[in-house]
Amino acid sequence: MKLTIGPVLFNWSPETWRDFHFRIADEAPVDRVVVGEVVCSKRTPFYAEHLPVVAERLAAAGKEVAFASLALVTLERERRAIAELAADNAILVEANDVSALRPLAGRPHLIGPFINVYNEATVQWLGARGAQGICVPPELPATSIATIAAAGGVPVEVFAFGRVPLAISVRCYHARVHGIHKDNCRFVCDQDPDGMLVETLDREPFLTVNGLQTMSYRCASLIGDVPLLRTSGVASLRLSPQSCDMVSVARVFRDVIDGRMEAGAGQEALAALFPLAPFSNGFLHGRAGVERVTVQ
């Protein structure tokens, strides 16, 4: 199984964003890195100047680079950005909204986890139009993943590490919680590099907010499910960046996949690397996503 570093979903400072990718390029044992803004188009200008040099450094290090498109597209400038991305034949685009499928039809591209892909017929339809890889939605159970992979044609990627993106809105909850308007948001989402904690009224940690996006509080970790993922025919695992040491996270996954480390030791290593929240893997087992299912 291959490893992919997903796009940074949070609003990190441009320098942090750049240096994160430099280190991934130089040190992380991953095959593909997806860059670009998925959540909020207002963030794009901040790190745009670093994007070419980051892509170059990743490619020079032997990583395949893909450019993610925005998940929720409503504005003219967002549509133009996708048109420009899709018009450049030299780059590999990961589509996160069906609006990107039109300009990409007939040429190689990837399908991101924000496009609704739930069954083998949809995957094959997309494959016939040029999709060369699909990161399925995080809520998909292993039974569905196995059926999709068995149908063949398009390599399947599964969201295997990181807080799980659960919903997207045009309303910015960071701005709402700060009592300010979205159009004058002052980019307050940059205060929470791993998302803003949302607790229940019993003060139980529940969700996190990342601007327009709502995410899980718990961190997905499928490190204990590597055998199941392998028998399900999964081609690659997606590690979604958190502000922890993602190079080490990637190494742990690589070691467990390659049999150099036991899954239990891997889980312990990940817990030390990401102490912010407990892990979950319920979606993969067809249960509530928040659950943690122990694989015997």
Added chain:
Amino acid sequence: MELICPAGTPAAFRQAVDAGAHAVYCGYRDETNARNFPGLNFSHAEMRESIAYAHARGAKVLVAINTFPRAGGLDLWHRAVDEAVDAGADALILADIAVLDYAARRHPQQRLHVSVQAAAANPDSIRFYMEAFGAARVVLPRVLSVAEIAAITRAVAPCETEVFVFGGLCVMAEGRCSLSSYVTGQSPNMNGVCSPASHVTYREDATDLVSRLGDFTINRFAQSEPAGYPTLCKGRFATGRMQGYIFEDPVSLDAAELLPALRKAGVAALKIEGRQRGRAYVESVVRSFREALAAMDAGQPIVSPGLLSLTEGQSTTQGAYRKTWR
């Protein structure tokens, strides 16, 4: 503008037609439709009878087959499409690419509508569905302002646009939300349910009523407060800066006063949410909106139908139709 009304039962269906609905939308009693609630929806025979009832009275029927098929289980969705076409549905409301593809290839004459669950929020997405599957109409997600709706409607003609004007309000982009399955294992996309009643519990804590979904507290009501259903995104939560309705207040959509603006925007159809609601709701909302449309046609001011008592919240909103909602 066409008024599209919900029906969760044959009785509500007849009520909607009798009250003046131009079209009724409904679905089969299984996981193929996005309101797959216990005790709701139509058997194949009931659907056929209902379609005949509507057609005899000049109303159309739109059959919603708008969940995303389980891998390995597409037959159920294919059968629903074939059955609805054979029963004489005026249009099918579909969301999944594979189901759209099947319907377009197998039944090229059948009129297809893109469900709100497909989250087609811009002209490029809508053109994708038009070109790939011949979509004749798109139900717009509740994330757009009236100005954006007008621009989209102009851009995608001859494809028609349909918008929600009344009822429950998703604050997240529809069809792109797994909050419910994160907590309960059941989602709108996969199972046609959100925050299912099977996972709801209520508990009394001193004088408060605590509502829970799965293992999480969604809200807490003092004795003096009306207790709402614990739909996940409408709950009260806490952050370091704010405690309360983080995502959305317990409000329902009421866009009656925006009818003239929506007509000017070129919208073809107005949709009322609420297939899970009873006959009384359907009757009152349909009648009120027919009156509002008549008032508009007569050049009179539109008065909000005053249906607060019928909403699921304690107040109403115009939602994303007003840009400040964001």
